[in-house]
Amino acid sequence: MYYLKWSPVLSNLTGYIFGLVLGYILNKNWTFKSKESSYSEMLRYAVVxxxxxxxxxxxxxxxxxxxxxxxxxxxxxxxxxxxxxxxxGCKIFVFKSSKNIIYE
Incomplete structure (x- = not known):
């Protein structure tokens, strides 16, 4: 925020966006091992x-x-x-098409 001279609101929004994208990627690929790649899955993630x-x-x-x-x-x-x-929500709604095998 200070180094880039961004407002607190812009900094917060940017952090949330990066956090959402990273959370989606990690949950999809690591936690739930989903093979689906669709806008529907991303939309369900956003809803959750x-x-x-x-x-x-x-x-x-x-x-x-x-x-x-x-x-x-x-x-x-x-x-x-x-x-x-x-x-x-991710287990039963977002990544429901995967087998939801956690920690294989």
């Missing part, structure tokens, strides 16, 4: 990521505003939720 992110933000928001939890506790809860939903 957006859904997981909304659940993450919603949980953090509700935890801090309604349950009065510390943000230091709410953030890890949101992260666990995001990670779990993303894995499950």
């Amino acid at each position: 990521i957006v859904t997981s992110y909304i659940a993450n933000v919603g949980l953090v928001y509700l935890s801090t505003t309604h349950l009065q939890l510390s943000p230091y506790l709410a953030q890890p809860l949101g992260m666990v939720t995001y990670t779990g939903l993303t894995f499950i």
Whole structure:
């Protein structure tokens, strides 16, 4: 951000884009060993990521505003939720055509 003289928003967006692309590639090729290569698979991945992110933000928001939890506790809860939903979504929705053999 500072070296490239980018705004925090542009830096954040760039980081998310690189993270999404890297996450898709690693999950496709390593975790789920999917042989399919389609726009449909990429679109399903995007849907799972957006859904997981909304659940993450919603949980953090509700935890801090309604349950009065510390943000230091709410953030890890949101992260666990995001990670779990993303894995499950990828396994049953995104890479469903693969055999889903993990750690072969």
